[in-house]
Amino acid sequence: MAESSGAVALAGVPRPAPAARSWVPSNRFLARAALLTAGLTAAGALLGLIRDQLLARAFGAGTGTDAFLVAWTVPEFAATLLIEDAMALILVPAFSRALARRAEGARPDPVRALVGSTLPDTALAMSAAAGALVLAAPWLVPLLAPGLPRTDLAVDCTRLTATCVLSFALAGYCSAALRAHGRFLAPAAIYLAYNIGIITAVVLLGPGWGVRAAAAGVAAGGVLMVLVQVPSLVGRLRAKGSRPGGSAAAGDPRGEGPPLLVLALLAPVLAFAVSRQSQVLVERFLAAPLPAGAISHLNYAQKVAQLPMVLSLMLCTVSFPVVARAMAAGDTAGARLRAERDLLLACAIVLVGAATVIAAAPQIVQLLFQRGAFDAADTRATAGVMRIYALGLLGQTLVGALVRCYFSASRPLWYPAAVMTGSVAVTAGAGLVWAGPWGAPGIAAANALGITLAAGLLLLGVAGQRVPLGARPVAGGLVRLVGPAALATAAGWTCAARVGSPLPAVLLTLAAVTAVFLASACACGAPVVPGLLRAAFGRPSPVRSPPTDHRSALVRSPLIRLLVRPLIRSASRRHAHAPSDIRETPHVTPVGGDVPLDRRPRRPRRRQE
Template sequence: MTPASRTRAWPRGRTPGTDTDTGADAGAGTDTDTGADAGAGTDTGADAGMSTGTPPSPVRGTTVGVATVDPAPDPDPEAGPEAGPGSVPHPHGFLARAALVTAALSVAGALLGLGRDQALAHLFGAGAGTDAFLVAWTVPEVASTLLIEDGMAFVLVPAFSAALAHAARGTDGDPVRALVRATLPRLALAFAAAGALLIAGAPLLVPALAPGLPDRALAVDCTRLTATCVLTFGLAGYGSAALRAHRCFLAPAAVQVAYNTGIIATMAVLGGRWGVRSAAAGVAVGGCLMAAVQTPPLWRRLRHRTTRPVTVPRPTPAQAPVPAPAPAEGVSAEGVSAAGVPAPAKEASAPAENGPAPASAEKGSAPAPVPAENGSASRPVAFALVAPVLLFALCRQAQVLVERFLASGLPAGAISHLNYAQKVAQIPMTLSLMLCTVTFPVVARALAEGDTERARARVERDVAVASCLVLLGAAAVFACAPQIVHLLFRRGAFTAADTAATASVMRVYVLGLLGHTLVGALVRSYFSAGRPTWYPLAAMGAGLAATWGLGAWAVGPWGVRGIAAANAVGITVSAGLLLAGPGGRAVPVRVRPVLRALAGPAVAACGAAAAGLYCAEAVAPASAGSPAPGLAAGGAAVLLVHLLLLRVCGADAVTPLLRSAVRRMPHARRALFRPRSRPRPRSRARSR
């Protein structure tokens, strides 16, 4: 049964198929809500009206199947309405609004993370006990990188994006539900098995991570408590990837808020009786809260997905039939391999043998990747897709393992000083990469549609903006490091010597913040299409080797500062290799324009750091031991000088984007805080 043909006159400025309503009766358009109860970008209700004008009659002999209703893919809002065939433009300010939601929750999570570190420093200081806990803390750090931040996200976001793009053009069944049914049970079983293995092998793992640790028994107890996070982090990461592919960013951005809240609450309740073990128990509680935050919105989106008859249009003599864009290599919207990962597309998704060749989706854009023709090759292709992503994420996190391994032979408290300095210094990097988190599904969807040019422009803009933001934060941290550490941690068991040691390490750490940001932004140009590639792993391996070699040499004369310097050099080597990578990557980023975009912000950051350092030290003698005046003076000087030098240096790639973001913020705030209204009822006419 097909919808009745009807014609609708659309007002000026409106596009058929675009609708901003929410709820179960919304039109088959693009929902822009990002709240926990919102439509999250691509969902439509069970009774959605077909506001698509007059549908063409089916071709004689063509089967009209039942397909999942999904809106047309949304192009980049800056690409204009002609971004791609059959696409509708983003609602105005969608990315600005999503970035605002993500920024607000990222800041809240970062502040709670600081509160967690403050509570740890206040209750337990920086000694042998905190060193033992921080060795156990390696487990959730690695699990977070593999299962939430990098590893699984680079595999699952393109997989869900390909499934949504496939469903939007009409296919039998529901590719999204099929993907979930085939992957989630196997992955959950694997996560549980890995957690149990870590619990059993904790006595062997601790001496391998930190052979010089004095209190191994305490570290083993903490490791067994933190190992439970492998299952909960895996479930939370799966939900985050699926929701972000559906353009829902509220719940994924809230995971760190839930996680840090659980740790702080557990330390407050059990800290007096359990000691530092209470922090490890808080990791287990926080992991459960992370998974709980993701479950309700993901369940709603899967439950509300509906099927609807799809009418195949009659091709005209002047227009050759264009097949649906093929999913990325190794990722099919219709099935998955037995290994629990997306399988290649079947032959049914390819064009007919005698049909004309498919046209490019857009002038200047590359065609979609060609899927594997033989379904029997699904297992090796799937392994080649997943293995380099997970190994890359593990190799990236291994820099922290190298640091703690080298610092375990130093006096007690060295690992704690490294940890506190790293947590504070990396806040600018975390906030700058939130833009890449929001736009990663946009890049993956563009590649699924074959629009390489739009994906390249998006990645280059993200690299420019993220680098400018992280350089500003690095300048502020370098200039005001003693004041920041004093204000955050100087209380309880955290002494003046701990403050000085942590501040000195922090100033060395910031030298590698640009490298960390470039790695996080550029690696998306390799993994966003879902093609198997081993080059990012090789680049990270080279950087890790540099970190290990330089750290082993520098730890003797310079101690923890030498380890931090080795980290900065190693990650910078990896960033340079990723930027100058092979031309066959999924998104061909241009090296010279990116370097030109980085030159101005880098010069501005150096000048701002020098000015801020001078002002902070000039105010310190008159502040009577309080860090607030020096921090305020240094921070203000950094901001003013950085903006002035950006203007003088002519940061052409950054200034227009920041101006555009400022113009869009009022619309984003109005859209975010507008009152939710009940959906308007729609008349539905159906032919029997």
């Protein structure tokens, strides 16, 4: 029986031999791709803040905004499931395998065959799902937010936003395919297009339609997300080396995987994505009986607090196709090297952002939202929630980065889905207890607790996966990053309290947090930060070997190096005056460098007489 490319990519087909050459882009390429992605993502996030400012000024934080935000649950859920998590985790490895087979000279072209066998089915299934949501909106809204005052308005908005199920699925498909090809410009621009659609609709239709205009803008923005990527994807499919014809397995006699097997391989990824996004559903459900505006406060606080996490994960988004291509070619060591380095760097970035958010939350909310119908009371409530959300940012980043190690190779891994299901249960249980006495801050605290627990469990289980990260070295590196972040938070809090105007306070806080974090991280020998500074100031990084255990990590501290340097020099002088017949050329392992965690020190070679 002929084999389809979907089965080739998703049904556990044996990997190419380790000798196959994987796609290994240069560090300069990855740095440029990460900067491009981060820049466009930051621009999209800035437009998102302008969008939220526009919504806050036009509609405030009342019952109408709450109704729209309940309807916005559909595109938020769809974005995570179909763009950021499930679609990417499924299709990037699939396209990576197809590209590896194309590089081996497989004919007909496996990439075009994969598109032909999966895209029509995806579009048909998502069209049916969108239609079902439109029809089920009157029953869905009471389930999402029981006791909502404006149920009728929420139903109208939900019917408009339900179209995003189809448009987001197509946008996520294009993004995964382009990233696997090493093309990051168009996928990074999708949220620019999305927010442009919403802002345009609110400006043009808001006076007559109210919050329904925002829902119509969500639908229009979803269509724009697809349109900005289609030309680039078509160009990749028409590129030299991609030949049409037949099915993916026109010369492959291995046979097609059973549909149930394919579904079993996809189910863990889907279950993980659904469980992760269910935290938003739990929050909206718990906040619905609270006083009017609670859902809005949670929404605004979460949108701002998660910006550092989104920016930090851009590095992992760029490197995920590299990891997947390395796994497709059997290069486990290269995949592990890249994943460990990017994980710690993403955590360093998010810790700086979290420290800034905690230190200057009132000033940030006042600067962004306090105008029009959004008053000082809304600012105080949103800032309190935002500070608590920021406590879970490190956990959010760890979950987003670690799950790529579990799903870089297509195989049924239920552990991440089980962990996230337990995390949602913890969030729901803690939220039920804390929402009564503490309100919206209690719900935010439950979210931070659940996601931090999930991050710890994923880190414990990652050592035995296909990308076997070292749990102990990574955990040790995180500990050495958290201490400087705590010092930076205290310094930023002091600066924010001394400045009255919000804009200077935010800028001064960010500068103080960054400076204190970098200085204290270098002083305590934290990973990745010294290498980041050397790269920023153009200093070449020396080739150095890491400590082999947790005890030798002490010598990476500059203070310890200062103390032991005289002893090293004394030993070198004694060695220089030793008899030549017993003297050998030693291998001195420098300390204090920023190095990959999996590299082992070389054994010394004896000088040949």
